[in-house]
Amino acid sequence: MSDDLLALATSVVERAQSGESLEVYVTRGTDTEVRAYEGEVESLTSADSSGVGIRVLLDGDAPDAEAVGSRVGFAWAGSLDPDVIAATLADARDNARFATPDPYVVFAAPDGVAAVDLDLWDDGVASTPIEKKVEMAVQLECATRSADPRVRQVSSADYSDSRTEVALASTTGISSSRRRTSAFLSVDAIAGEGADTQTGAGFSVGRGPGELIADEAMDDAVLRATRMLGAQKAPSGRCTVVFDPRVVSTLIGVVSSALSGEAVVKGRSFFDGRLGETVAASAVTLVDDPTDARAFGAASHDGEGLACRRNVLISDGVLRMFVYDTVSARRAGTSSTGSAVRGGFAGTPGAGCRALVLSPGDAGAEEILAMVGEGLYVQSVSGIHSGVNPVSGDFSVGAEGLMIRGGSLAEPIREITVASTLQRMLQSVVAIGGDLRWLPGAAAGQTLAIADMQLSGE
Amino acid sequence: MTDTSLIEPDVLERVLSTALQAGGDMAEVFAEDGVTSGAVLDDRRIEELSSGRSRGAGIRVVDGETTGFAHTADLTETGLLAAARAAAAVAKEGGDHVRTVALGPLADHDRGQRTVPNTVEKARKLELLTRADDAARSAGDAITQVQVGVGDSRRRVLIANSEGLFAQDDQIRTRFNVQCVANGDTGMQTGYESLARTEGFEIFDRHRVEDIAHTAAARALAKLNARPAPSGEVPIVLAGGSGGILFHEACGHGLEADHILKDASVYTGQVGQLVASPLVTLVDDGTVLGEWGNFAVDDEGNPPARNVLIENGVLTDYMWDWLRGRKEGRKSSGNGRRQSYHHLPMVRMTNTYLLAGTEDPDEIIAQTPHGVYVKKLGGGQVNTATGDFVFGTTEAYLIENGRITEPLRDANLIGNGPEVLRRIDAVATDFDMTPGTCGKDGQSVPVGCGQATLRITGVTLGGTA
Numbered sequence: 001m002s003d004d005l006l007a008l009a010t011s012v013v014e015r016a017q018s019g020e021s022l023e024v025y026v027t028r029g030t031d032t033e034v035r036a037y038e039g040e041v042e043s044l045t046s047a048d049s050s051g052v053g054i055r056v057l058l059d060g061d062a063p064d065a066e067a068v069g070s071r072v073g074f075a076w077a078g079s080l081d082p083d084v085i086a087a088t089l090a091d092a093r094d095n096a097r098f099a100t101p102d103p104y105v106v107f108a109a110p111d112g113v114a115a116v117d118l119d120l121w122d123d124g125v126a127s128t129p130i131e132k133k134v135e136m137a138v139q140l141e142c143a144t145r146s147a148d149p150r151v152r153q154v155s156s157a158d159y160s161d162s163r164t165e166v167a168l169a170s171t172t173g174i175s176s177s178r179r180r181t182s183a184f185l186s187v188d189a190i191a192g193e194g195a196d197t198q199t200g201a202g203f204s205v206g207r208g209p210g211e212l213i214a215d216e217a218m219d220d221a222v223l224r225a226t227r228m229l230g231a232q233k234a235p236s237g238r239c240t241v242v243f244d245p246r247v248v249s250t251l252i253g254v255v256s257s258a259l260s261g262e263a264v265v266k267g268r269s270f271f272d273g274r275l276g277e278t279v280a281a282s283a284v285t286l287v288d289d290p291t292d293a294r295a296f297g298a299a300s301h302d303g304e305g306l307a308c309r310r311n312v313l314i315s316d317g318v319l320r321m322f323v324y325d326t327v328s329a330r331r332a333g334t335s336s337t338g339s340a341v342r343g344g345f346a347g348t349p350g351a352g353c354r355a356l357v358l359s360p361g362d363a364g365a366e367e368i369l370a371m372v373g374e375g376l377y378v379q380s381v382s383g384i385h386s387g388v389n390p391v392s393g394d395f396s397v398g399a400e401g402l403m404i405r406g407g408s409l410a411e412p413i414r415e416i417t418v419a420s421t422l423q424r425m426l427q428s429v430v431a432i433g434g435d436l437r438w439l440p441g442a443a444a445g446q447t448l449a450i451a452d453m454q455l456s457g458e
Numbered sequence: 459m460t461d462t463s464l465i466e467p468d469v470l471e472r473v474l475s476t477a478l479q480a481g482g483d484m485a486e487v488f489a490e491d492g493v494t495s496g497a498v499l500d501d502r503r504i505e506e507l508s509s510g511r512s513r514g515a516g517i518r519v520v521d522g523e524t525t526g527f528a529h530t531a532d533l534t535e536t537g538l539l540a541a542a543r544a545a546a547a548v549a550k551e552g553g554d555h556v557r558t559v560a561l562g563p564l565a566d567h568d569r570g571q572r573t574v575p576n577t578v579e580k581a582r583k584l585e586l587l588t589r590a591d592d593a594a595r596s597a598g599d600a601i602t603q604v605q606v607g608v609g610d611s612r613r614r615v616l617i618a619n620s621e622g623l624f625a626q627d628d629q630i631r632t633r634f635n636v637q638c639v640a641n642g643d644t645g646m647q648t649g650y651e652s653l654a655r656t657e658g659f660e661i662f663d664r665h666r667v668e669d670i671a672h673t674a675a676a677r678a679l680a681k682l683n684a685r686p687a688p689s690g691e692v693p694i695v696l697a698g699g700s701g702g703i704l705f706h707e708a709c710g711h712g713l714e715a716d717h718i719l720k721d722a723s724v725y726t727g728q729v730g731q732l733v734a735s736p737l738v739t740l741v742d743d744g745t746v747l748g749e750w751g752n753f754a755v756d757d758e759g760n761p762p763a764r765n766v767l768i769e770n771g772v773l774t775d776y777m778w779d780w781l782r783g784r785k786e787g788r789k790s791s792g793n794g795r796r797q798s799y800h801h802l803p804m805v806r807m808t809n810t811y812l813l814a815g816t817e818d819p820d821e822i823i824a825q826t827p828h829g830v831y832v833k834k835l836g837g838g839q840v841n842t843a844t845g846d847f848v849f850g851t852t853e854a855y856l857i858e859n860g861r862i863t864e865p866l867r868d869a870n871l872i873g874n875g876p877e878v879l880r881r882i883d884a885v886a887t888d889f890d891m892t893p894g895t896c897g898k899d900g901q902s903v904p905v906g907c908g909q910a911t912l913r914i915t916g917v918t919l920g921g922t923a
Contacts (some may be wrong), residue, residue, distance in 0.1 A: 021757060027474065037720070038522070038523075040524060040550060041523075041524045042522050042523065042524065042525065043524070043525040043526070043527060043529070043912070044524070044525070044526050044527065044547070044548050045526075045527040045802065046527075046528055046544055046547075047527075047529045047530070047541075047544070047800070048530075049529070049531065049800065050531070072506065072754035073506070074506055074507070074508040075508060075509040075510065076507075076508070076509075076510045077510065078510075078512040078513070078514065078531055079511075079512075079513065079514075079531045081531075084511065087511070088509075088511070091508070091509040091511075092524075094580075095506075095507035095580075096507075096510065098497070098504060098507050098580050098581065098584055099503075099504050099505065099506065099507060100502075100503035100504040100505070102503055102505075130547075140714075142679060153720060153721050153722060153843075155717075155720045155722040155843070156800070177809045188722075190721070190722060190843050193900070197843050197844055198843075198844060199723070199841055199844060200845045208737065209879045212753060233918070236689050236690040266500065266501050266603055267602050267603045267639060267641070267646075268603060268639055268646075270645065270646065305729060320714075321705075345870025346510055348506060348508070353743050372614040381849075382839045382841070382846075382872075383837070383838065383839050383848030383849070383850055383870045383872075384868060385836075385837050385839075385850075385867070386835075386836040386837035386838055386839070386848065386849060387850045387869065387920065389648060389868055390680075391646050391648045392645055392646050392647050392867070392868070393645065393871070394867050394868045396850070396868065396869040396870040396921065396922075397626050397848070397870055397920070398839070398846070398847075398848035398870055398872045398920070400846070414844070414846060414873055415846050415872055415873070415918065416872065416918065416920075417689075417848070417868075417869070417870050417871075417918065417919075418920070419689065419869060419873050419920045419922045420922060421922075442602025454689050454873075454920075454921070454922040455689075456689040456690050456918050456919060456920040456921065457690070457691075457917075457918060458690065458691060
């Protein structure tokens with residue numbers, strides 16, 4: 001199905017001139033989005049889109065090279081129209097002329113690692129009629145509204161899905177294509193009691209509509225909103241914090257930006273210089289494995305067309321490796337770990353993780369609460385982008401959740417922050433749950449307890 | 459390219475008629491032709507120049523409470539008609555209606571003299587990067603890494619709807635940003651500063667990139683000696699221009715009519731009520747020329763306006779787009795915006811600012827025995843339904859005995875919108891604006907925020923000390 005896309009990418013690569021290398025990324029997709037409100041369709045969007053991203057590398061030994069090293073330029077367009085592709089190629093060529101020559105800049109070349117065959121495509125996304133998708137959103141909205149008398153409003157209930165095909169080809173021998181589908185149900189519930197208002201979000205995610213579980217989304221949203229009713233601020237102090245699996249997925253994602261080899265070689269990671277050292281509690285083993293089809297970010301090939309592979313980043317608390325794309329790996333004197341990520345056709349490759357899993361422990365959430373005894377359970381955080389700095393490691397986020405008293409969840413707490421540093425948090429992991437959830441984004445999550453965090457409230 | 463229309467009026471009329479063939483109350487074509495370019499200097503190298511082009515149209519059909527939307531990169535009549543039929547699939551009536559759409563005269567806007575980005579030599583843009591890199595690195599040996607970015611965009615939009623509206627705009631934006639890493643005994647710290655204007659390359663005639671670099675570098679250096687921020691409720695003094703984001707999060711989002719009409723805002727039903735300190739007069743104003751959230755028409759073709767949201771502490775009005783305005787029988791307030799032709803418009807802020815007060819900023823600090831002086835805020839986030847919001851500090855100092863003393867490490871502040879707005883007890887005269895990117899429901903748009911130095915008697919600061 002992606003064969004014509006790969007043929008298109010290859011045909012553009014064949015236009016390479018002497019002294020230059022080309023890398024061409026083409027993508028095509030279809031998206032559907034339904035939002036329900038008060039039993040009706042609020043909006044229905046259905047659209048195809050496509051795009052191209054071209055990198056041109058002027059070889060360092062080209063006749064006009066002034067210094068040692070190659071120069072790279074990039075251009076993109078939201079179209080696969082032949083004239084637009086030609087103009088984009090010209091833009092990328094012109095851009096390359098202005099880059100600083102860099103001996104480390106090359107395009108990826110096949111490295112002999114075979115790609116794992118992953119089936120990330122669900123025909124149900126295309127074959128399910130739009131009426132059925134509408135019905136799923138409307139039913140979710142209605143069911144959530146009537147799930148609990150305290151649910152006062154359902155501000156959004158969405159069904160969305162996408163089909164994406166990507167092909168990548170280069171003059172250095174890269175030729176890869178992949179495709180994937182995804183489907184989501186999500187709902188935002190607002191619960192009220194008197195003047196008190198609280199919110200909760202829930203979702204279900206799968207490769208196709210058949211995998212979605214509406215009740216899971218609804219139950220999560222309703223539980224999260226209703227159990228927060230009556231929430232107050234808490235007094236400031238230090239305590240053990242137990243994080244919900246969804247929050248843990250977010251936290252792992254933040255930590256992983258400091259495990260990017262690109263951040264390390266450019267002196268922007270607090271992990272720099274710490275390979276082989278103990279950076280986390282001994283229970284912490286963190287693996288990035290896009291070859292595991294259960295992971296939302298599973299992928300056969302990375303953003304440069306190399307095979308994705310299983311990378312063990314931290315094992316038993318010891319920092320083992322960083323993830324690299326081709327250029328950052330060369331700068332660090334190593335080779336790519338198949339970890340190039342790119343933000344679609346309008347982005348260029350960088351080093352990053354796709355499918356992180358913190359090795360699960362044995363305990364369930366309730367056992368962890370019992371073990372912690374007294375502390376704070378955080379069900380959601382806010383201000384991740386404004387309060388967490390992956391360079392310094394400073395960590396401070398808004399939080400809401402429930403106090404843990406006598407080993408069980410107690411009264412709800414809001415308008416507080418929890419703070420520490422990422423470095424200290426990794427060392428202070430006291431329990432890792434066995435309740436692993438495959439979540440959207442670059443990381444799975446499970447219940448996690450971290451000792452000695454600062455709660456700021458009254 | 460400047461003078462050719464994206465789509466001819468007769469084509470638009472036929473497309474709009476087709477969009478309403480199966481029924482519906484309103485149809486709209488939003489066409490967009492965008493070009494962007496950017497360059498990044500990192501680790502002392504001009505690492506990457508990039509160019510992007512995006513051209514297409516989004517078509518929506520509104521039938522009662524339901525909106526159908528489709529978009530296409532194909533601006534030929536055939537492509538537009540296909541998108542119109544896809545968007546019309548939501549129309550309940552069905553059947554074959556003959557609707558004649560007649561567009562009014564094109565509303566165009568003279569934006570004055572601007573330097574169109576693609577007329578500027580790339581080498582001139584790159585020179586700015588190296589100048590900023592040099593300036594940042596000369597700020598101190600502790601500066602170990604510098605990343606500098608320059609970017610510009612030109613976005614031509616054309617909007618036509620079945621009510622006869624026909625408008626266009628040509629938006630040029632330019633941005634420049636510097637991020638520095640400083641390394642010291644206590645680890646690394648970062649400093650960031652940006653300049654962003656709805657103007658062309660001429661902004662660099664008035665703004666020195668060295669100044670931007672020095673500010674970013676000084677911010678990183680100051681934090682090398684920073685102590686952990688306090689934990690708990692403290693009085694906060696926000697520097698002028700540092701923290702308009704406070705109002706953007708504390709009440710801006712909550713005053714967007716889409717949240718209001720779904721009863722998903724703490725400000726629902728509060729018009730005429732005292733919702734803030736009498737010192738607060740808050741305005742959202744898309745007309746402020748050159749500011750990051752400025753435009754000549756919004757993404758539904760309506761002109762921006764100076765909308766007073768809170769006057770002397772009393773809530774006066776919300777912000778409206780076409781759809782939400784229609785539900786209440788009123789016009790759009792010029793706040794219908796979208797990220798691109800791939801997106802439906804919704805209610806968005808433009809430039810949101812607190813009017814200046816009368817006090818001397820130094821006097822406000824001097825009259826604060828103990829607290830935290832926030833010189834620069836980073837981003838923020840709000841839950842409009844509960845009013846709880848956070849915003850992060852990126853440069854802050856302790857205030858002790860009315861004097862600014864030690865620097866503090868980054869932390870988030872958390873508060874509840876209506877409560878925090880009531881606790882503002884001093885507003886100074888030193889008004890300034892800052893640019894930002896506002897995210898809502900997966901769409902990002904450029905916005906401006908502004909305020910003068912002000913004091914909040916108590917907000918929870920999420921430090922570790």
